[in-house]
Amino acid sequence: MAHRAIATKNQGHQVVVVLSAIKGETDRLLELARKMASEPTPREVDQLLATGELTSVALFSLACQTFGERAKSFSGFQAGIQTNELHQRARIININPARIRTELAKGRVVAVAGFQGATSGGDITTLGRGGSDTTAVALAVALNADSCEIYTDVDGIYTTDPNICERARKIEKISFEEMLELSSLGAKVMEIRSMEFAMNYHMPIHVRHAHRSNKGTLICEEDTDMEKKPVSGVAYSKNEARITLLKVADQPGIAAKILSIVAASSIVVDMIIQNQSVEIEPATGEPHTDFSFTVPLSDYPKALELMQDTAAEIGAERIVGTDNIAKISLVGVGMRNHAGVATLMFQTLAKEGINISLISTSEIKISCIIEKKYTELAVRALHDAFALDQG
Amino acid sequence: MAHRAIATKNQGHQVVVVLSAIKGETDRLLELARKMASEPTPREVDQLLATGELTSVALFSLACQTFGERAKSFSGFQAGIQTNELHQRARIININPARIRTELAKGRVVAVAGFQGATSGGDITTLGRGGSDTTAVALAVALNADSCEIYTDVDGIYTTDPNICERARKIEKISFEEMLELSSLGAKVMEIRSMEFAMNYHMPIHVRHAHRSNKGTLICEEDTDMEKKPVSGVAYSKNEARITLLKVADQPGIAAKILSIVAASSIVVDMIIQNQSVEIEPATGEPHTDFSFTVPLSDYPKALELMQDTAAEIGAERIVGTDNIAKISLVGVGMRNHAGVATLMFQTLAKEGINISLISTSEIKISCIIEKKYTELAVRALHDAFALDQG
Numbered sequence: 140m141a142h143r144a145i146a147t148k149n150q151g152h153q154v155v156v157v158l159s160a161i162k163g164e165t166d167r168l169l170e171l172a173r174k175m176a177s178e179p180t181p182r183e184v185d186q187l188l189a190t191g192e193l194t195s196v197a198l199f200s201l202a203c204q205t206f207g208e209r210a211k212s213f214s215g216f217q218a219g220i221q222t223n224e225l226h227q228r229a230r231i232i233n234i235n236p237a238r239i240r241t242e243l244a245k246g247r248v249v250a251v252a253g254f255q256g257a258t259s260g261g262d263i264t265t266l267g268r269g270g271s272d273t274t275a276v277a278l279a280v281a282l283n284a285d286s287c288e289i290y291t292d293v294d295g296i297y298t299t300d301p302n303i304c305e306r307a308r309k310i311e312k313i314s315f316e317e318m319l320e321l322s323s324l325g326a327k328v329m330e331i332r333s334m335e336f337a338m339n340y341h342m343p344i345h346v347r348h349a350h351r352s353n354k355g356t357l358i359c360e361e362d363t364d365m366e367k368k369p370v371s372g373v374a375y376s377k378n379e380a381r382i383t384l385l386k387v388a389d390q391p392g393i394a395a396k397i398l399s400i401v402a403a404s405s406i407v408v409d410m411i412i413q414n415q416s417v418e419i420e421p422a423t424g425e426p427h428t429d430f431s432f433t434v435p436l437s438d439y440p441k442a443l444e445l446m447q448d449t450a451a452e453i454g455a456e457r458i459v460g461t462d463n464i465a466k467i468s469l470v471g472v473g474m475r476n477h478a479g480v481a482t483l484m485f486q487t488l489a490k491e492g493i494n495i496s497l498i499s500t501s502e503i504k505i506s507c508i509i510e511k512k513y514t515e516l517a518v519r520a521l522h523d524a525f526a527l528d529q530g
Numbered sequence: 531m532a533h534r535a536i537a538t539k540n541q542g543h544q545v546v547v548v549l550s551a552i553k554g555e556t557d558r559l560l561e562l563a564r565k566m567a568s569e570p571t572p573r574e575v576d577q578l579l580a581t582g583e584l585t586s587v588a589l590f591s592l593a594c595q596t597f598g599e600r601a602k603s604f605s606g607f608q609a610g611i612q613t614n615e616l617h618q619r620a621r622i623i624n625i626n627p628a629r630i631r632t633e634l635a636k637g638r639v640v641a642v643a644g645f646q647g648a649t650s651g652g653d654i655t656t657l658g659r660g661g662s663d664t665t666a667v668a669l670a671v672a673l674n675a676d677s678c679e680i681y682t683d684v685d686g687i688y689t690t691d692p693n694i695c696e697r698a699r700k701i702e703k704i705s706f707e708e709m710l711e712l713s714s715l716g717a718k719v720m721e722i723r724s725m726e727f728a729m730n731y732h733m734p735i736h737v738r739h740a741h742r743s744n745k746g747t748l749i750c751e752e753d754t755d756m757e758k759k760p761v762s763g764v765a766y767s768k769n770e771a772r773i774t775l776l777k778v779a780d781q782p783g784i785a786a787k788i789l790s791i792v793a794a795s796s797i798v799v800d801m802i803i804q805n806q807s808v809e810i811e812p813a814t815g816e817p818h819t820d821f822s823f824t825v826p827l828s829d830y831p832k833a834l835e836l837m838q839d840t841a842a843e844i845g846a847e848r849i850v851g852t853d854n855i856a857k858i859s860l861v862g863v864g865m866r867n868h869a870g871v872a873t874l875m876f877q878t879l880a881k882e883g884i885n886i887s888l889i890s891t892s893e894i895k896i897s898c899i900i901e902k903k904y905t906e907l908a909v910r911a912l913h914d915a916f917a918l919d920q921g
Contacts, residue, residue, distance in 0.1 A: 175592035187588035197578035
């Protein structure tokens, strides 16, 4: 990375580089901590983990020397990154970039240890996994940077997973909102938290490959260009399971009751569907409905058990569930102004003989739950139907 | 170390533990730095090296947990250790132990990263090799501790090297002055700088084995007990070479001139002997003398070359040198009050047929330069002659 930072500087920019620990180092340190104590104190774990990024920035600065550049490294604390006291998942509450500005003014490249900060009392904190992205974005905002480049192991954001669809195309420019929807669907190039932060502060993000010099994907404010195409990308997720409550008494507050039971166990519900068509139960003359929701795959057994335990209380006749599902989503800010996206999506899936078991929509996203085995088929068919290979 | 710290705390003490990096870690980091840059910037090297001790203290604190103890780790900076700006060999200029005191008052064990501090500007510095001892002593002084225990890989200080002399005996108590003389002669258990610091601030040092619980050696102020025996220990060094200038014109300032030439090349001269008996050079009628000095073995070739280059200028007839020497020293504060130590030393060596080529004395030390092959023989003979095996 040293030569890239220097090349950017030589183009007339002031450069601040945020670095993560060397690959595997954080895990190694965590394992060491767990060897020492079965439930290691978060404060001490943070003291330990912070050394990973410290090592990276010091080595980076030394590497800059080889290219004739005087760089200066800073820990999160030295960089003025103040956080709250939630060790291992701290949030940045203030940045005082005075020391960084001083070094930039001297013409130096500045390297800042990502993923870490310090409390007002001087205790070292870490921001949790992916925290280096947050550090980068927050520093870019605090320094009023032109943009924040995120170096990763992919070329940029693609219209869909290139491993599934060979016609997947790299997107040149995408809006924060679209990117957030894609991120939450598993197209991980950046932590959602840091993306939200960039969006809130209007800081453009340039996602680039760490070892290739070609342009990546610019994530920025929505602009008029973006609306020409109704759909920007097709995403999928195989990490969900569906639970359906059959013949639930359709009374006010019943949905809230069901979800509060799940939420009480810290299970995050994704899609929630209650059928609009209400039938009358012949035996009782009461209206009833079916109620479905999806949960992360890892929480599925627990959620299913919870529902079965409370079926009578909720007044559900039967609980059924399956993890044999996939979620396929179309994302695009242009969707708002184009009628017929949903229609084309459903037609495309129908033409392939793929049954849709749940549908949910937001302003810039339509998601369908289908049988898992059709995932790749559905992704390719939709990519073609919306001509996403054509930029 | 965790269980020892806790055991000490359970005896009713407040405990601050200073730790070094895990064995080999500092060298590993230094090597990494050298791979990155041929002449790594000292500031960045310090940022890098400091992570070694940070890792140690965090792991130590976590290990304390396993024993049910809440420990807190601090970097040098967090511990309030302020240094000057000489990276890689910084000196402590102030300690503000407020945070340590706060944690001690809460009944916590405190672990402080040794070997490091920070400048007033917040840059991380390291104190140079052996710096963890300095940190320990300086903190002990700042906290007004009862004593400072140094955990090392030996049981304590011995009357001589047990590898050479099987009758070597562990010394229970020794004065700072004697210890300083022994240290400078190669009996390394502690850095000289930190020993001087302890001496200046009257902080008793207890040298103990890291993995054995027996009592070690107490290094403290000279007291009346110590003066019963004239000699405390026999030390030796094989790391010196001797240079002799033959027939130097005996003029005022000639010694200073010779030594300034050597000093200008940053070579540290140890023993300096100018024969008192001055002969008259028959040819010129001028008085002349022989002049000898010893230098570290590693500087010998350079020092010899320097002398040969300037022999004419100095007015020396001939320069001879040898690295086939050893220095044998007797050390003891009791020496001051006992006549005959030198006599017995010379007699003992003579009885073994060992020739003495240089002698130098200080208040509590007598050193002789002998032929290298007699080193072990001389050590054993002197240890017996002064009955050092009897406590």
